[in-house]
Amino acid sequence: MAAVIEVTALAKTWGGRPLLRIPQLVLEAGSSYVLSGDNGAGKSTLLRILAGLEPAQVERFAFEGNLLQLDRLPAPVRRQIGFVHQHPYMFSSSALANVEYGLRVRGMPRNGRARLAQEALAWAGMAELADAPALRLSGGEQQRVALARVKVLSPRVYLLDEPTANLDADGRRRVIDLIAQLASADKVVVIACHDQEMINLPGVVRLHLENGSLS
Amino acid sequence: MDLLDTSREAFRLLFSGDPTLWGIVWVSIKVSVLALILAGPLAVAVGFVLAHVAFPGRRLLVILVQAFQSFPTVVVGLLLYLLLSRQGPLGALHLLFTQPAMIFGQMVIAFPVLAAYTLTAVQGADPRAHETAASLGAGRVRAAMTTLWEVRFGVMAAVFMGFGRIISEIGCSLMVGGNIAGLTRNIPTAIALETSKGEFAQGVALGIVLIVLALAVNVALAAVQGQGGMRQAWQP
Numbered sequence: 001m002a003a004v005i006e007v008t009a010l011a012k013t014w015g016g017r018p019l020l021r022i023p024q025l026v027l028e029a030g031s032s033y034v035l036s037g038d039n040g041a042g043k044s045t046l047l048r049i050l051a052g053l054e055p056a057q058v059e060r061f062a063f064e065g066n067l068l069q070l071d072r073l074p075a076p077v078r079r080q081i082g083f084v085h086q087h088p089y090m091f092s093s094s095a096l097a098n099v100e101y102g103l104r105v106r107g108m109p110r111n112g113r114a115r116l117a118q119e120a121l122a123w124a125g126m127a128e129l130a131d132a133p134a135l136r137l138s139g140g141e142q143q144r145v146a147l148a149r150v151k152v153l154s155p156r157v158y159l160l161d162e163p164t165a166n167l168d169a170d171g172r173r174r175v176i177d178l179i180a181q182l183a184s185a186d187k188v189v190v191i192a193c194h195d196q197e198m199i200n201l202p203g204v205v206r207l208h209l210e211n212g213s214l215s
Numbered sequence: 216m217d218l219l220d221t222s223r224e225a226f227r228l229l230f231s232g233d234p235t236l237w238g239i240v241w242v243s244i245k246v247s248v249l250a251l252i253l254a255g256p257l258a259v260a261v262g263f264v265l266a267h268v269a270f271p272g273r274r275l276l277v278i279l280v281q282a283f284q285s286f287p288t289v290v291v292g293l294l295l296y297l298l299l300s301r302q303g304p305l306g307a308l309h310l311l312f313t314q315p316a317m318i319f320g321q322m323v324i325a326f327p328v329l330a331a332y333t334l335t336a337v338q339g340a341d342p343r344a345h346e347t348a349a350s351l352g353a354g355r356v357r358a359a360m361t362t363l364w365e366v367r368f369g370v371m372a373a374v375f376m377g378f379g380r381i382i383s384e385i386g387c388s389l390m391v392g393g394n395i396a397g398l399t400r401n402i403p404t405a406i407a408l409e410t411s412k413g414e415f416a417q418g419v420a421l422g423i424v425l426i427v428l429a430l431a432v433n434v435a436l437a438a439v440q441g442q443g444g445m446r447q448a449w450q451p
Contacts, residue, residue, distance in 0.1 A: 053346055075354070083350040089343035092365060101361075102351035149351065 002029045002064075004156055004188045005050065009059035012045060020046060020056070021212045027157070032189040034199050037209030043192035044086065046209065047159045050190070051083035064156070079106070082155035086162040088146030090134035095126060095145045098134045102153045120152035121145070124178060140171020147178050157188045164195045176201075224416035229423065235396075236417060240424050243401035246314055247382045250321035251329075251374060258326045258377075259370060262333025263359055267345070277334065283327035288320075289386025295320050296390045312393035317401070320387035325377040332376050336369025337362065368439045375436040382428055 005027040012020040020042045027033065037043050048054035052073045061070045063077050073081075091098050099120050103113035121127050124144040129137065134145060143163060150158065163179060164172045176198060183189050191198060199206060208215050228236050265277050297303050299311040310316045344365045348358035363370055385403035392399035394408050402421045410418035 051350055053350060075352070079352045081350075085343055085347065087343075089341060089347040091344070091347070091361070101348070101353075105348075105351065105353040105357050153352065 003027065003062075004029050004064055006062040007050075007058055007060070010046075010049065010056055011058075012042070012049060012054075012056040014045075018212055020049075020209075022046075022214055025214065027188045027190065029156075029188060030183075030185045032183045032201075032204045033191070033207055034201070034204045035190060035192040035207045035209060036194065036199050037192075041209045042212065043209055044161050047083065047161050047190065047192050050157075051081055051159050052078055053083065079153065080156040081159065082150035082153060082157065083159045084143075084146045084150055084161060084163060086165060088142055088149075090137070090142055090145065092133070092135055094131050095121060095134045095137065095141075096130040098145055099149045099152055102149065106153075116152050117148075120148040123151065123181075124148040125174060138171070140167045140174065143167060143171065143175050144178065147175070147182075151182065156186070158182050158190065160189070160191045160193075162193050163191060164193060164198065221415045221419055225419035225423065228416060228420045233420075236420055238397060239400050239402060239405045239421060242314070242399065243382060243403075244428075246317045246388075246401060247321055247378060250318045250325055250381055251377055253318065254322035254326045254377075255329060255374065258329035259333045259363065259373070261326075262330040262373070263337050263363060265330070266334045266337035266340075267359070267362070280327050280330045280334065284331055284380075286324070286327070287386065288324050288384040289390065291320055291323050292387035292390025295323070295387065299391060311391060312395060312399060314392070314399055316391040317388050317399055320391050321381040321384070324384060324387060325381050328377045328380050329373050332373030333363075333370055336366040336373065339369060340366045371439045372436055375432050375439070379429060379432050379436075382432075383425060 003026050005025070007022065007025045010020060010022040010025065011018065035043050035046065045054060049056040049058075049070065052070060055071050058070050061068055063073075063080070066077075068074070068077060091101060096114070096117050099117035100113045103116060108116075118127065118130060121130050124147055126141060126144050126148060129141065134142065137145065147160075147163070160179065163175050167175060172195070176195075179189065179191060179198075180201070191204075193199065198204075261280070265273060265280065295316065296311065298305045299308065299316055300306055301311075310319075340362050345358050345362045348361040353361060383403060385407055388394075388399070388401055389404050389407070392401065392404065394400050394404040402425050406418045406421050406425070
């Protein structure tokens with residue numbers, strides 16, 4: 001399997017205290033990873049570092065074999081990494097406009113992006129709520145809009161931070177089903193979670209974060 | 216002329232469409248709106264940068280912007296007068312006692328108000344707004360515009376506060392405008408100077424217009440702030 005992301009000697013300190021110390025992390029195409037660990041173990045921080053949202057010391061970072069600076073990822077690489085926040089932020093517009101956002105900043109014309117966004121919302125089971133104000137949606141619905149908002153950009157890497165936290169049983173079920181569909185031969189999916197059901201999903205690579213290192 | 220007669224005459228001027236009176240109102244609105252349009256984009260950008268970007272000296276700049284909100288307008292007028300007067304460094308431009316001079320003065324007065332209120336609005340923005348924009352592929356400027364759009368009610372409040380500050384200021388308009396009839400005479404200068412010449416009815420009529428403008432701005436501000444309270448606070 002081809003390595004999409006390779007990180008060597010990643011270190012992160014928080015308030016002078018070491019939080020993460022990871023000698024090596026290789027994320028391969030076609031694999032899904034479940035990142036578990038206690039609250040405060042640094043799961044979110046690790047995902048945020050990989051998404052380029054948080055600075056860290058990294059000796060070597062390669063994306064699809066190209067050596068890069070993590071804190072200065074070129075736009076085309078940054079756009080290959082999709083990140084979904086634990087509590088996704090909804091722009092104060094319709095669900096559809098939220099999903100269109102990434103296409104709009106890529107300069108896609110209105111017609112094309114509306115069609116793609118509609119398809120992504122339909123995939124997430126949210127077609128009927130396309131015109132609803134995103135802020136009025138339930139937590140589960142917002143999480144699905146957030147997944148559609150990233151999927152429509154078809155990034156190479158999905159980084160999902162606690163996607164099922166704070167959702168009711170039905171919302172959780174739907175989100176887990178959607179996440180299972182994100183995985184494919186050329187994608188990398190990394191999910192930080194506590195959710196036992198997801199941790200035990202067949203075929204996922206389990207990573208456990210404890211005392212700052214992966215096992 | 217007693218108060219009743221004065222008021223009656225004032226309303227007659229207002230509702231008969233008296234060209235002198237409405238000309239003065241027009242000068243006020245034109246000068247203040249242009250000052251806002253010209254100062255707005257840069258002031259909002261400065262407010263955003265001060266709220267969002269960490270750099271050495273940021274703290275001092277924030278304090279300065281906040282302090283300059285209450286800078287006496289007559290001193291702004293005095294400094295501008297010295298710059299624009301015939302012997303001043305910009306005397307060759309012949310801008311003293313013109314509308315552009317008044318507009319520039321009001322830009323200087325509005326700038327810190329616009330920047331300080333934008334700063335507060337952006338500080339109150341959810342940090343995930345910028346992050347989400349960036350992680351969906353927006354560049355720096357695009358992500359900043361998205362954040363400002365998300366706190367648009369706060370930014371609109373900044374504009375209304377700026378308008379409220381300059382529409383009623385007299386010090387600078389008088390110093391660099393000179394209260395020239397039909398040219399640089401605006402509502403505050405007309406009220407102050409025409410009343411002293413015995414033009415009570417015009418003063419009262421203009422006072423009514425100014426109060427209505429101020430009330431309208433405050434009502435708009437309250438409406439805008441009511442809208443802005445809709446997003447529920449995010450708790451991590």
